[in-house]
Amino acid sequence: DGGITQSPKYLFRKEGQNVTLSCEQNLNHDAMYWYRQDPGQGLRLIYYSQIVNDFQKGDIAEGYSVSREKKESFPLTVTSAQKNPTAFYLCASSIAGTTDTQYFGPGTRLTVL
């Protein structure tokens, strides 16, 4: 089945450690996105990428980093510089050019202790 996978579903880390969240898609979509969702909050854009080897900062990029070495993969690293990293992280993808429909992965719940 085509879709977006995120792993792991739950992730625990100690404060001060960097952690990388995985996102893979087999939809052949050009564009990929990372969002953060806090309880009772809407979606906030962290980073997005329209094409391999290129990405742009979203609204809350500070303390995060990404890479886009392959079309199907867009990992997100939460660095120790992120002041409040505990949140629900969502990866999404869409067809670049039309950018008219976005699909989401199941999410990763990150808890920093």
Added chain:
Amino acid sequence: GQQLNQSPQSMFIQEGEDVSMNCTSSSIFNTWLWYKQDPGEGPVLLIALYKAGELTSNGRLTAQFGITRKDSFLNISASIPSDVGIYFCAGPQTDSWGKFQFGAGTQVVVTP
């Protein structure tokens, strides 16, 4: 960026009732998307609208793309317990290529 105002913020309804929610914007959108999110899960796309005036159904769900391109509506008919969740509207921004704007969500609670 373009803002999406979604209302109501929450709804408490009885099983079997119809539900209606809407999103409005001060600027136009060329696509309207409606998602449902269950607790601890990613949003699932329910309906996508691509043309002003378009009315599209998906089972008990019906959504419409407003004629002005500045609003959209989602209706759920004969609600059932599994309709519980948060419903989001969204659309690709026309003033920032590649980015999407999301409504704040409508929390739907269905009581038996």
